[in-house]
Amino acid sequence: xxxxxxxxxxVGGSLTKSLEVRLDPGASAALGxxxxxxxxxxxxxxxxxxxxxxxxxxxGSVSWPPPAGDDPASALLREVLQDTGxxxxxxVTPYLEVDLTGGDNARARRLPRHFAPVAxxxxxxxxxxxxxxxxxxxxxxxxxxxxxxxxxxxxxxxFERSAGVFGKxxxxxxxxxxEMLDARVQHSANRPTSADRTVAxxxxxxxxxxxxxxxxxxxxxxxxxxxxxxxxxxxxxxxAINVERRIEIGTRDIKPEDLDVLxxxxxxxxPGVEASHECEARLGIDWVDEITQPVPSAAVVRxxxxxxxxxxxxxxxxxASRMGVHPGSFDNxxxxxxxxxxxxxxxxxxxxxxxxxxxxxxxxxxxxxVVVQFGRHGNDLTSYMLVAxxxxxxxxxxxxxxxxxxxxxxxxxxxxxxxxxxxxHKFVDRALAGQSIFGQIARELRKYNVTLFVIDQRPSQIDxxxxxxxxxxxxxxLDSDADVDALVGGVAGRAxxxxxxxxxESRQQAxxxxxxxxxxxxxxPPDLPAVRTPGASLRDRLQQQRPAGxxxxxxxxx
Amino acid sequence: xxxxxxxxxxxxxxFACAYERYLEDPFRLxxxxxxxxxxxxxxxxVTDSASGPEDPSRPLQPRGAADQSAADVMTANPxxxxxxxxxxxxxxxxxxxxxxxxxxxxxxxxxxxxxxxxASAAETVRMASDATFLALxxxxxxxxxxxxAASVRTAAEAFGTGAHEFxxxxxxxxxxxxxxxxxxxxxIMRGIGA
Numbered sequence: 001x002x003x004x005x006x007x008x009x010x011v012g013g014s015l016t017k018s019l020e021v022r023l024d025p026g027a028s029a030a031l032g033x034x035x036x037x038x039x040x041x042x043x044x045x046x047x048x049x050x051x052x053x054x055x056x057x058x059x060g061s062v063s064w065p066p067p068a069g070d071d072p073a074s075a076l077l078r079e080v081l082q083d084t085g086x087x088x089x090x091x092v093t094p095y096l097e098v099d100l101t102g103g104d105n106a107r108a109r110r111l112p113r114h115f116a117p118v119a120x121x122x123x124x125x126x127x128x129x130x131x132x133x134x135x136x137x138x139x140x141x142x143x144x145x146x147x148x149x150x151x152x153x154x155x156x157x158x159f160e161r162s163a164g165v166f167g168k169x170x171x172x173x174x175x176x177x178x179e180m181l182d183a184r185v186q187h188s189a190n191r192p193t194s195a196d197r198t199v200a201x202x203x204x205x206x207x208x209x210x211x212x213x214x215x216x217x218x219x220x221x222x223x224x225x226x227x228x229x230x231x232x233x234x235x236x237x238x239x240a241i242n243v244e245r246r247i248e249i250g251t252r253d254i255k256p257e258d259l260d261v262l263x264x265x266x267x268x269x270x271p272g273v274e275a276s277h278e279c280e281a282r283l284g285i286d287w288v289d290e291i292t293q294p295v296p297s298a299a300v301v302r303x304x305x306x307x308x309x310x311x312x313x314x315x316x317x318x319x320a321s322r323m324g325v326h327p328g329s330f331d332n333x334x335x336x337x338x339x340x341x342x343x344x345x346x347x348x349x350x351x352x353x354x355x356x357x358x359x360x361x362x363x364x365x366x367x368x369x370v371v372v373q374f375g376r377h378g379n380d381l382t383s384y385m386l387v388a389x390x391x392x393x394x395x396x397x398x399x400x401x402x403x404x405x406x407x408x409x410x411x412x413x414x415x416x417x418x419x420x421x422x423x424x425h426k427f428v429d430r431a432l433a434g435q436s437i438f439g440q441i442a443r444e445l446r447k448y449n450v451t452l453f454v455i456d457q458r459p460s461q462i463d464x465x466x467x468x469x470x471x472x473x474x475x476x477x478l479d480s481d482a483d484v485d486a487l488v489g490g491v492a493g494r495a496x497x498x499x500x501x502x503x504x505e506s507r508q509q510a511x512x513x514x515x516x517x518x519x520x521x522x523x524x525p526p527d528l529p530a531v532r533t534p535g536a537s538l539r540d541r542l543q544q545q546r547p548a549g550x551x552x553x554x555x556x557x558x
Numbered sequence: 559x560x561x562x563x564x565x566x567x568x569x570x571x572x573f574a575c576a577y578e579r580y581l582e583d584p585f586r587l588x589x590x591x592x593x594x595x596x597x598x599x600x601x602x603x604v605t606d607s608a609s610g611p612e613d614p615s616r617p618l619q620p621r622g623a624a625d626q627s628a629a630d631v632m633t634a635n636p637x638x639x640x641x642x643x644x645x646x647x648x649x650x651x652x653x654x655x656x657x658x659x660x661x662x663x664x665x666x667x668x669x670x671x672x673x674x675x676x677a678s679a680a681e682t683v684r685m686a687s688d689a690t691f692l693a694l695x696x697x698x699x700x701x702x703x704x705x706x707a708a709s710v711r712t713a714a715e716a717f718g719t720g721a722h723e724f725x726x727x728x729x730x731x732x733x734x735x736x737x738x739x740x741x742x743x744x745x746i747m748r749g750i751g752a
Contacts, residue, residue, distance in 0.1 A: 060740030061733075066747075073751030080729030080747060085737060 005119040010037055010112050011089065018050060018091040018496065019111065021118045025083040029090050031503050032144040032511075032522030034121035036098070037112040043097045045112055046121060046129050048520060050496035051091035061085030092118070093493045095519035098129045105129060105518060123149050129518060130154075138183045139537040140512055141523035151512075151521050152539050155187050158472055158516040159198055159418055162442050162452040166459045166487060167476025172508045173455050174208050175215055176474060176525045178222055179537050180453075181420065185227045185369050186535025194367030198416040200453070201364060201395065202371045203388040205378040205422045209371045211242070216507075217528065223371060226534040232363045234356070236345045236387065237375035245359055247372065248345050249390065250352035251288040256280055259336070261389045261427055261436050265381045266339065272332035275325040279333070282323050289348055291316075291330075292338045343383055357394045364395070365402075365414055385426055392419055393437040400448045416449045424454035425461035442469040460486040471515030477504040493520075563646060563674045565593060568667035571698060572602065572649040575674040580609050580642030582628075588708025590677035590685065590716075591648055593668035598655040600668045601677055601685050602648035603695060605705040609644040618642065648674070649698040651691040651709075659684040661691040679716040686713040686724070689731035696735045703742060706732070707749025714750075725750055 007027040013019035019037070023029060029049050036044040056062045066077040094108035105128070112118075121129075126149050130137075137152035158180070165173045181200050188197035202209045202223070210233045213222040224231045224242075232244040240246060256276035262268055279287045283303055290300050296319050301310045304322045311318060320330035340346060360370055372391065377383040399414050406412035419441065421427060427438045441450050443465065452470075459467060460482035467486060478484050484501050488494040491513065497520060500511055504522070513520035526537055563575035563584070573593070577584060585591055585604045593600045611618050618638075622631035632639055653664035659681075677685070685691055695701045695709060710728045714721040729747055736743040 058737040058740075060738060064740040064744065066744070071751075073748045076725060076729060076751040077744060077747040079726055080733050084730045084733035085740070085743075 003119065005122065006117050007035065007120060008090070008118050010114055010116045010118060012114075013092070013111065015094060015108065015111055018093050018493075019047060020053075021090050021092055022055075023083075023088045023090060028088075029120070030145045031500060033146060034126065034143055034149075034521075035090075035092055035118050036121045036125050037116045037118045039097060039110050039112055042101065043099050044125055045094055045108055045110070046096040046098050046125060046519065047092040047094040047108070048496075048500075048522075049090045050093045050493070050500060053089050053091065054086065055089050056086045058085065091496075093496045095493075096129050098125055100125065100128050120146060121149070126151060136187050137539045138180060139526060139539055140521065141510075141525040144509065144522050144524060151523055153472075153512075153516045155183060155538070156198075159184060159416070159451065159453075161471030161515050162454070162469055163472040163474070163514075163516075164424070164452075164454040164456065164459070164467075164470040165474040165476070166456055166483070167474075167478060167510070168457060168506070170216065171476035171506060172215075172510070172525060173474075173476060174206075174213065175508075175528060176510065177420065177453070177455055178209060178213050179525065179528075181209065181223055181369070182226055182532075183535050183538040184418070185223060185230050186538050188367065188369075189227065189230045191367075194365065195411065195413070195415050197367040198418060199364045199367060200369040200418045200420055201360070201392070202369070202420040203384065203391075203422065204371050204373045205384055207373050207375060207378065209420075210373050213528075215528075218530070220528045220530070221532045223369065226532060227369075230367070231369045231371060233371045233373055234360065235373045235375055236377050236383070237373070238344060240373065240375060243373070244363065244370075245356060246345075247356050247387065247391075248347050248352040249387065250350050251292075251341055251346065251348050252285050252350065253353040253390065254288050254337075254340070254346075257393070258386065258390050261385055262336070262340075262382060264426055264429065265385055266336050267332065268336035269329065269332050271326060271329035272336060275320075275323075275329045275333045276337075278323050278325050286349075288337055288341065291334050292341050340382070340386065343377070343380075345377065345383070345387075353390060353394065357391065357398070360391065361395055361398045364417060367415065381423065381426065384423070388421055389427065389437060392421075392441075395419075396437055396441060396448065396450055399450050403448045414449055416451070418451050418453050420453040420455070422455045424452075424456040425458045428454075428463050428466045429461050439463060439466050442466040459483050462486070464489075472512070472517065473514045475501055475504075475511045475513075476509065477501075477506050491520075563644075565668050565670050565672045565674060566645070568670055570650065570663050570667055571694075572605075572647065572700060573600075573668055573674075575646050575648065577644045579639045579644075581644045584609075584644045585646050585674075585676070586708075586712070588705055588710075588712040590651075590682045590709070590712060591646075591674050592677040592681060593672045593674055595672035596669045597666065598653045598664055599681070600650060600664045601652045601654065601681065602650045603691075603701070603705065603709040604646055605649045605695075605698070605701045606647035607644065608647075609642060612641055612643045616641075646674075647700055649695055649701045649705075651694050652685045654681065654684070661685060661688070661694070663694065682713055682716040686716070686728075689724070689728040692728060692731050693735060696732070703746045704749055707746045710746075710750045 007029045008021045008023040011020050011022045033049045036046050039045050067074045097106045135154050138155050140151045165177050167173050191197045209223045211225045212219050224233050234245050234247050235243045236247050259273045259276055283290050296314050301314050317327045320327040363370055402414040427436050442452055475487055484498055488497045508524055511522050561577050563577045565573050566576045567574040584607050589604045591602050652661040695706050714724050717724040
């Protein structure tokens with residue numbers, strides 16, 4: 001192998017750390033580039049450039065560097081010493097042994113010989129490495145500096161387990177999430193039956209997943225805009241238009257377990273939330289309406305004191321004492337609940353949410369994805385968390401029930417569901433992961449056909465057990481060492497990956513690694529063109545081979 | 559007609575040649591020369607040149623009036639030139655056998671009294687193109703840094719428009735050969751680039 005793609009030769013290294021490749025004169029390779037080197041037996045070792053080092057052949061060249069200045073002798077000496085006395089080497093972390101003849105790929109267990117030629121990986125090798133040629137896949141983008149090469153990932157494998165997109169604000173998290181979901185919806189639409197479709201339930205904090213997505217590059221069609229027949233939008237806004245249903249929550253719908261996750265974003269304390277269990281048990285289904293009143297109602301007095309003589313001046317402090325709850329905790333609970341019920345989408349009295357849940361579940365199981373838009377409530381984290389948690393818990397319970405009733409009969413099982421949440425660390429932080437439904441979903445993997453797609457800025461705040469269950473991770477630029485460590489901890493070659501993440505630019509560069517990929521990849525995700533085609537990043541052989549104008553499988557089978 | 563020197567001492571690693579008399583403009587330092595007699599053409603680089611009396615026991619005495627130049631004195635005393643000799647030291651840097659130009663030691667020394675001629679530009683380019691001839695010069699005891707630098711300068715002239723590329727190529731070869739002697743490399747490179 002010696003061609004235009006060759007960049008250097010192997011001069012040393014180790015399997016557990018990295019290969020050292022001396023660059024050929026005039027050749028260059030950048031962090032994140034894929035390179036390959038031949039192994040004995042015909043396979044190619046595929047690795048990623050994880051460091052670049054300047055070396056000297058002997059100490060003399062750098063101990064006595066050529067003089068600075070523009071005189072011809074100095075300039076000539078500098079030119080002469082390049083790639084002789086001093087040279088550039090790259091460190092390559094070996095990941096895969098790729099069999100280009102169609103055999104199975106394997107984790108790197110061998111190294112190329114000394115002086116083996118090293119070349120930038122070509123499309124054929126990348127495709128063989130990611131083994132997507134026969135499967136529907138998503139185009140993740142181009143590896144950095146390799147604009148002619150696309151990295152694709154098996155779409156089923158990507159959504160088989162929970163996935164996460166992490167990065168600072170403005171790095172492109174939402175754009176790539178929309179791209180992934182767009183491909184997901186398109187691929188599902190091509191499936192013959194609803195049961196075969198994987199659907200998404202998106203809790204859309206900033207209205208990015210409905211008709212349009214706004215980002216720094218402008219405004220583009222989003223999920224509903226691209227897939228009007230396959231996506232249903234629900235909204236918390238009273239006057240929302242073009243939506244399936246408005247979501248309202250009745251005070252009777254609020255359960256003590258719904259309050260657990262709000263502790264971080266409201267003034268609710270743990271004893272306050274604990275008191276809610278007692279209130280529900282003692283005051284019945286209207287407990288929220290009751291304790292948010294200025295004074296205890298006759299019904300409360302009747303329930304607590306029954307046939308006994310109630311004191312004449314019953315107040316909330318006496319009520320708390322009667323229930324055996326600390327008055328301070330009880331006050332904390334009342335304050336927290338009063339702030340909740342003031343929200344426009346919370347209605348006093350009747351249960352509202354069951355009807356919505358039924359509708360959403362029917363929509364999801366009918367093969368449509370659902371986007372829950374928060375409108376102006378999107379800036380209110382409490383509203384977002386309350387609704388996302390309440391809906392997810394109940395929908396997950398529906399899925400669990402359906403799955404258990406199917407008793408292993410695959411035809412009766414519900415279709416697969418991906419729940420998309422933003423600000424995930426608020427739901428599954430270290431203190432709350434045990435209580436949060438999202439922690440449970442992540443831990444149970446796909447046991448009930450429900451997985452997570454989390455979008456977050458602070459992965460270090462996510463419970464480590466939950467984070468370890470995130471199968472595929474998209475990592476955009478992160479500043480905090482703790483966040484980087486949380487993501488790469490436990491991953492082979494984490495020291496090198498840490499350096500790679502540190503080198504990511506602030507926009508549109510991501511390190512993707514984990515379950516769906518055989519090796520990490522730094523990519524520049526595809527741009528969103530002004531005129532978008534549904535499922536533009538989907539590579540689907542079935543779809544490509546269908547003649548223009550022919551009905552889609554979905555159209556044939558409903 | 560320019561006198562032609564002849565080989566007066568010969569070895570595999572180098573040889574000495576002498577003119578029949580004193581010559582003001584003998585082969586220049588670093589010049590590529592060729593001995594075309596014998597089984598192969600031996601190519602070498604001039605590393606030293608010296609002139610003096612043929613008989614060391616009879617040193618040259620200064621003479622001439624105050625206003626006479628050296629040329630005037632020689633013209634006025636033509637017998638002096640016959641008593642003097644110019645001698646040139648050459649380090650072998652390769653040989654040509656048939657079509658093959660090899661930057662290695664010749665298989666045998668050039669014949670004594672063989673004529674030593676300037677190498678042609680084509681011979682110089684063939685011998686110097688990959689700059690590996692420098693390996694012989696770097697280790698030759700009689701070849702100092704100035705001679706090495708001069709040889710590269712001289713050879714570069716034969717490359718015409720490719721002179722700079724040749725200088726870089728030669729420099730890289732020297733950098734490889736002298737990787738443990740950065741000061742020497744710097745000294746030679748200054749000589750080349752000057």
